[in-house]
Amino acid sequence: MAEAHQAVAFQFTVTPDGIDLQLSHEALRHLWLSGLVACRKRLITLKSSVLSGVYPASPSTWFAVVAMTLGSLYGKLDPSVGLITKINSILPGKSILAPVSRTVVSAVIFSTGVWVSGILIYRQTLRILLSYHGWMFEPHKKTSMKTKIWAGCMKIMSSRQPMLYSFQMSLPKLPVPPLEDTIQRYLQSVRPLMDDDKFSEMKTLAEEFQKDLGRKSQKYLHLKSWWASNYVSDWWEEYIYLRGRGPIMVNSNYYAMDYLYVTPTTNQAARAGNIIHAMLLYRRKLERGLIPPVMALGIVPMCSDQMVRMFNTTRLPGVETDCLQHLVESRHVCVYHKGRYYRLGLYQNGNLLTPRQLQAQIQYILDDSSSPQPGEEKLAALTAGNRVPWAQARTNFFSNGINRTSLSCVERAVFFISLDQEEAGYNEEDKSSLSAYSKALLHGNCYNRWFDKSFSLVVFRNGKLGLNAEHSWADAPIIGHLWEFTLATDYFELGYTEDGNCCGDPGSPLPPPYRLQWDIPPKCREVIERSYITAKAIADDVDFQCVCFTDFGKGLIKQCRSSPDAFFQIALQLAHYREKGHFCLTYEASMTRLFRDGRTETVRSCTSQTCDFAKAMEDPTQSQENRLALYRAAAEHHQLMYRLAMTGKGIDRHLFCLYIVSKYLGTDSPFLQKVLSEPWRLSTSQTPQQQLKLFDLEKFPGHVSAGGGFGPVADDGYGVSYIFAGENLITLHISSKFSSPETNSQRFGQRICQSMRDLAQLLRPPVTAKH
Known part of the structure; x- marks a missing residue:
């Protein structure tokens, strides 16, 4: 075909008279243009890398520092307090450069050092500021003076328009949580899912792990966290994704x-x-x-x-x-x-x-x-x-x-x-x-x-x-x-x-x-x-149900003084309890991108507080006031768990890395094996809206996003994705398997919608309810 020949720059044929060489000038032209474009792209990439690497400085600020230094020397002032003279004395090439030229070169070297030092000081200062997460744990509209001062410093530090990768080198590393805290939070998360005997057994295994293998593995994780940009992400990518053979x-x-x-x-x-x-x-x-x-x-x-x-x-x-x-x-x-x-x-x-x-x-x-x-x-x-x-x-x-x-x-x-x-x-x-x-x-x-x-x-x-x-x-x-x-x-x-x-x-x-x-x-x-x-x-085998819930959206939920995410997660637990009569291990995806090379963390959204609330909703003897108090406690605890996950104090990534280290050490841990073998029968994720300025939903209400979804994680469980699109729409993506007699995506979707209606009725302010 004619188009196939465009991929060939030249052809040759051996004949009795020699080699007949045929050049395709059009193909050579395209190769030449392709090379030019590749060179131009490399230069653009180099430029953006340099600008991001020296942020908030720029080449113009370097010229300014050099000009100021040379101007000071011209005015008989030495801003280096003798450093320029020392650089001049050890600078090679005395027979080549004139004294004035050597002074200029020495001043440029000093100025460059000052410029680079300023960049490094900026990065370290920003890294310290970004390591502060107290702002995330403060009540709404009750900002402390410490957080206000921190926010003011952050505005100053990022006032110059940053490029995409300007802050990469300033982001703090994901910290390794204390082993004792992780074990304690894990036991708290599984307590409502186990009877007394199973919980006592798990607690014993956890204590044994913490005393011996856990402490040894923790030291290796600390060692990795010192030299790796992120102690989780590379193992997570390799063992959770790339090594999967299914x-x-x-x-x-x-x-x-x-x-x-x-x-x-x-x-x-x-x-x-x-x-x-x-x-x-x-x-x-x-x-x-x-x-x-x-x-x-x-x-x-x-x-x-x-x-x-x-x-x-x-x-x-x-x-x-x-x-x-x-x-x-x-x-x-x-x-x-x-x-x-x-x-x-x-x-x-x-x-x-x-x-x-x-x-x-x-x-x-x-x-x-x-x-x-x-x-x-x-x-x-x-x-x-x-x-x-x-x-x-x-x-x-x-x-x-x-x-x-x-x-x-x-x-x-x-x-x-x-x-x-x-x-x-x-x-x-x-x-x-x-x-x-x-x-x-x-x-x-x-x-x-x-x-x-x-x-x-x-x-x-x-x-x-x-x-x-x-x-x-x-x-x-x-x-x-x-x-x-x-x-x-x-x-x-x-x-x-x-x-x-x-x-x-x-x-x-x-x-x-x-x-x-x-x-x-x-x-x-x-x-x-x-x-x-x-x-x-x-x-x-995929049983999929996508639901547009239009009774209300995050607008009403916020009027009820509740986090939309906590609202939905609690409604999800209530729906599951109504369907199964018991609770299950629940995975909610959070992110750790506040840290360098951060990916995700798990929020174990089935907690003792949410279980108590769900049971109260199904208990006719419970008053509305008590149910409301239990909801507030469950929602507050859920937000705490989410914030802990975002700030590097999650449970599951830490336990996962401890498991990987134990395998490298050639030691099996009954505790970690039980932890990682527990099925996530509810796997959930909220689809975020990140660029709200691109869509004016008041002017274009039809341009709401439908979000996205994923398949079920467990054979007898559900995958639930949800998005709060605009103020009055919640779209649900529910997946399960036809082969499981315990699941039905359509039925579960109806239960979630009814649970959200019941929560709204419980939380709705009297004025709104009357309206």
Whole structure:
């Protein structure tokens, strides 16, 4: 095909007359432009790294310090108190440099030292300030003088507009909690879940561990915390994600949804063109460090390290463990449609393709009537099945020839795009539409997502969107930041014409996307089919229920003087108690990004306080006043647990690392084995909204986010994701397994909604209730 020759810069043929060399000037031109773009990108990256590394200083401040020093010397003043003279005396090259030149060089060296010292002092001061977390534990509207002074200092320290990575070197390290505190909090968390005999046994095991192996392992953790940037994150990524040998589809990957009520255009190609362009604009900002760091309270920076691997990243399978491949540069995306794979270039003459040009490229793929090659259609099922067969197949069938070239094109893409033939989205007349939309994003048909890519963009036939994200490289708030920017840029900045096309001129025709070629032998097709059967069994077993709760939202909950997150978590415990008649170990995801390289921590939201409240709600002899008092105690304790998790005093990551150390020491701990084998029958997570300024929901109420979700963690448990979208909507994403007779996602969703209504009735102020 003509487009295939663009990948070849020259061809040669051996003839009787010698070698006939044929140069492709167009291909050489593209190679030259590609090299220029790569050099320019490296320079931009270097510039942003330097500016972030010297924050809050800048090259101009260095020039200012040098100028002031030289000016002082010219005025017969020595600001160095003799240091410049000492530097001059030990400076080599006396026979080369004149005395005046040596003085200038010495002054520049001194000025640079002063400038660097100022930066280091700033970093250490900021690190000390960021180690203060008292502001998080103070009651609302009761700020202490200490916190006010701290907040004033933080505003001064971050007054200059920071770049994305400006605070990375100033973030404090995640502290190792005292072993005694972790053991005590763990025992408190499991007390309501165990009878007296089991709790007594667990307490004995904990005390034995604490006296011997625990203290030894704790010393190793302290040692690691001194030299590692984070004592948890590398082990968490390796052992929780990359070493897992089971399928990552449903079990690890998660999804994000489009706007709930609004679809800017029903033109599939146009929506894809705008979204691809918006994502690449985000990538450009990311590479240049121009995205402002996420700041708690507007003054406390959070770690941005996970954002580095957002694009150009793929999880590569291995027999024992997977690895993450991250490229500095990639200039194409891989597109899947009707069982066929395409390489879509993103640049022309070094410039990013416009949305209208991208629309034309996508439309070419949609109009292509060619058939998939043997084995091509279900190829991505390899990424959905077990990891070992995929690793072996990758070595045996994709290590050379056209298969290696085509697979490399997929894995080295900026991200993966799936153009689905089905329609999706929320339909008020069809209550199951949102649940079907969720399942389509979570697993699709098990072979139309490349589950190993950092994320796969899904564009449905009616223009609706979604994301499927791989979990090992980063957590959901990171991909959520990209998704918020992308949706806002798509609708509010790029826009569409009246007929639903991308704005702008399509320009001159471009070379069409290149169709990837495969030579998949029958044995490889057998492996693909087995992976597909494995993945389909998992997908068919997912019982998903997505619910839009519109009775009220976080607006009313705040009026009731309650934390929305605590409100929902307590409602969740009440719903579970009503369904099962008992309580279970509950996982709520928190984050530790207040620390360098921080990821997540667990909030064990099933506490003695929430259990007491749930029992009181089901006890008709209890008064409303007593129930309300129990709720307040449960909500206050939940917020305390959440804050402890955020400030490095969580339970589960510490115990996890102690377990890893015990394995390295070759010693088994009955206590840690019991702790890590306990099933999380309720796994929950709140989808955060991080860039509220991008969406004016009062002016555009239809642009509320539907959030995202994930699969169940336990075979007989639930996965629950929720988002407080706007002031009057709570969207729930509930997953379980059909194979479990103990679970039913639809029934559990109804119980959660009823529990929230009951809590609102309990908490609602009299004036609001009358209204």
